[in-house]
Amino acid sequence: MKISAAKKNKLNGIITVVIEKNDYEQKVTSVLKKYSKTASIPGFRKGFVPLSLIKKQYGGAVKVDEINKLIDLSLKKYINDEKLDLLGGPIPCKNDDLDWNSETICFDFEIGYSPEFKLNFKPKKPIVQYEIIPDKKNIDDQIKNIQARYGKLISKSKIKEKYEITGLFFSDDNEINESIVFTTDILKPSFRKKILGLTIGKEIEEQASKIFKDSKDISLKLKIDSTEKEQLNKLIKVKINEINEREPAELNQDLFDKIFGKEVVKNVSQMKNKLSEDFIKQFQTQTNQKLMNDTIEFLISSTKIDLPKDFLTKWIQLNSEKKITLDEAKLEYEKSEKGMKYQLIESKIIIQNNLQVNFDDLKKYTSDLIKIQMQQYGQSVTDEKNIEQTVARVMSNKDEVKRLTEQLSGERILNFFKENISYKSKKLTYDQFIKEAYQV
Numbered sequence: 001m002k003i004s005a006a007k008k009n010k011l012n013g014i015i016t017v018v019i020e021k022n023d024y025e026q027k028v029t030s031v032l033k034k035y036s037k038t039a040s041i042p043g044f045r046k047g048f049v050p051l052s053l054i055k056k057q058y059g060g061a062v063k064v065d066e067i068n069k070l071i072d073l074s075l076k077k078y079i080n081d082e083k084l085d086l087l088g089g090p091i092p093c094k095n096d097d098l099d100w101n102s103e104t105i106c107f108d109f110e111i112g113y114s115p116e117f118k119l120n121f122k123p124k125k126p127i128v129q130y131e132i133i134p135d136k137k138n139i140d141d142q143i144k145n146i147q148a149r150y151g152k153l154i155s156k157s158k159i160k161e162k163y164e165i166t167g168l169f170f171s172d173d174n175e176i177n178e179s180i181v182f183t184t185d186i187l188k189p190s191f192r193k194k195i196l197g198l199t200i201g202k203e204i205e206e207q208a209s210k211i212f213k214d215s216k217d218i219s220l221k222l223k224i225d226s227t228e229k230e231q232l233n234k235l236i237k238v239k240i241n242e243i244n245e246r247e248p249a250e251l252n253q254d255l256f257d258k259i260f261g262k263e264v265v266k267n268v269s270q271m272k273n274k275l276s277e278d279f280i281k282q283f284q285t286q287t288n289q290k291l292m293n294d295t296i297e298f299l300i301s302s303t304k305i306d307l308p309k310d311f312l313t314k315w316i317q318l319n320s321e322k323k324i325t326l327d328e329a330k331l332e333y334e335k336s337e338k339g340m341k342y343q344l345i346e347s348k349i350i351i352q353n354n355l356q357v358n359f360d361d362l363k364k365y366t367s368d369l370i371k372i373q374m375q376q377y378g379q380s381v382t383d384e385k386n387i388e389q390t391v392a393r394v395m396s397n398k399d400e401v402k403r404l405t406e407q408l409s410g411e412r413i414l415n416f417f418k419e420n421i422s423y424k425s426k427k428l429t430y431d432q433f434i435k436e437a438y439q440v
Helices: 021-038 051-081 136-149 189-195 215-222 253-260 268-282 284-302 309-319 326-352 359-376 384-395 398-420 430-438
Strands: 002-007 012-020 086-092 104-113 127-132 152-155 164-170 177-183 203-207 235-247 423-428
Touching: 002 051, 012 021, 012 051, 021 051, 051 086, 051 104, 086 309, 104 309, 127 268, 127 284, 127 430, 136 253, 136 268, 177 215, 189 203, 253 268, 268 284, 284 326, 284 398, 309 326, 326 398, 359 384, 359 398, 384 398, 423 430
Parallel strands: 127 423
Antiparallel strands: 002 012, 012 104, 086 104, 152 235, 164 177, 164 235, 203 235
């Protein structure tokens, strides 16, 4: 057997495979002999069918099958040995004159070469690297929420604004029977007026649609369909079972230690700084994704990459899960062209800068993630044996390995971008970021 490759141009070529009879004859004979031992043909005992009859009946199909297997293995080996940098895979050239009975059979395959290109890491217009920062209201609201969450409840006899009320919401038909803790600020103004001043044990009645400001609360709290008129018109009785005023926790060392750990924060100023840091970290994934997307767009638009379009269109058509026309394949190519270009760019960056993820890298990365998670839940991270067992369980899951590999690879590429591309830093509040970054 002879295999050779010839370039038609920089992007397209032909691989020619020449098969001789002695390349496949022994394998075909071996397969036919196995057939003869198992074949059931009328007039012959099983295992005693003459080989000549087996050849006559199955020889042609077996030969074609074995030649195709041989070609497939040989092409893969040749491409690997010759280190051919190809896109897609070889496509058989149409040959209406192919003679399967010839002593020598020649097969041609179209191939598409991966293009050469240069990377540009110097955008003409600086790419913005956003940082979402809290405004004064964000931090003040967080502090109020913390004080409320860690504050104490003081029992009251009469409902006032901002009090926490526990009420039983029920209907005469017993379709609704829900104990709900709520505050007056989530109520519609008309119902809020009715409920203010009520005391424990009192009951009040109202239509479901006139209780809560937000229709979502009707569904979540009353467990009814907020789109059905009949349900919204249903009369709901509310019995006041408990009234409490939540006294905010004092901003003292005891509270700081509960929230941040012993002696980490020592005053309100440090608390605000820590909350600001945590706020920024909370949106780090979102800003990183925006940075990655903008960098990818820049790299694709600024890198001249010529692809073997016609070849790839044929390859898409040939490898589609369902049968598609050439025009449909062209549309698929147009949809995936940007993605293919970035795959080439990403691959080049990874190879040139040794950013590949190996098994040891992945194990360490997984171990570090597990330790971070354990710390978040207040668990000890000193038990290395337990951590190793958890890592082993994770690494035995193929889907998890794939996900973590992509995650680590993405982090390495983003860090590479941050180190090699000059970005313009811009700090915005979350609302400003959404408006500017996504044109909302």
